[in-house]
Amino acid sequence: MSGFFSPMQVVPMETLPGWPPAQDPSALTFLLAFVGIPALLLSVLALLIWAPALGRAARGQTRGGREPLWLGSTSSPKALASDPRVGAAGGASQAPTRESLEVNAEGGVSFTPAEIDDLKQALHDADAQSGLDFSLFVGAPADQPRQFAEGLLSAQPDPATAVVVVVDPESRGIEIVTGEQATRQLDDADCALAAAGIQRAATDGALAGGIVDALNLLGNAAREIPSLHGSTEFHPEH
Structure with missing residues (x-):
């Protein structure tokens, strides 16, 4: 068997015929x-x-770099003055009305004029139903969300009757703070229900509608109960 095999011979590559010489x-x-x-x-x-x-x-x-949206009873709250994204508005010395609310909206807020009108109307309705003063901030808070919302509350003309709703579309964080009188008319459960509704709407891409529904809910929950002092009293017969 060994005769069929010959020893293997290793031939350098440069010696193979037809190959170019190897280069370093x-x-x-x-x-x-x-x-x-x-x-x-x-x-x-x-x-x-x-x-x-x-x-x-x-x-x-x-x-x-985007300006947030502010709708409130004052056009230049002190808590917003330190936020360079919100420009100071003139006419603060005049009595504010819902028709002249200062609006700063651009970019990320992405509300249409019709949606802003709906938000204004919802604020007006909540005020009328409850006797409280509702305000809305939509944007990234310049501070810790809770501290920022409380700063907005203290900047209102009458903090005791104020309700401030802060919505951060990016994080979907919601803060609802109430003044001393407003707390008597709105409890934590009402605020939590309103906040949950806004978060669900934001997830579905209907942020403006969710805020409108939340303001309607809060206004109804804080509705002033008519006084019964002037009603006719019933005296049972003896």
């Missing part, structure tokens, strides 16, 4: 093969890892 790799080729390609792979990997974070940061910067 240049320094550039070496760098490309052992440095450039790994660096490219690492760059792609880093981009895949950091792309979501960069996208969130870009959205945060865009949101920070």
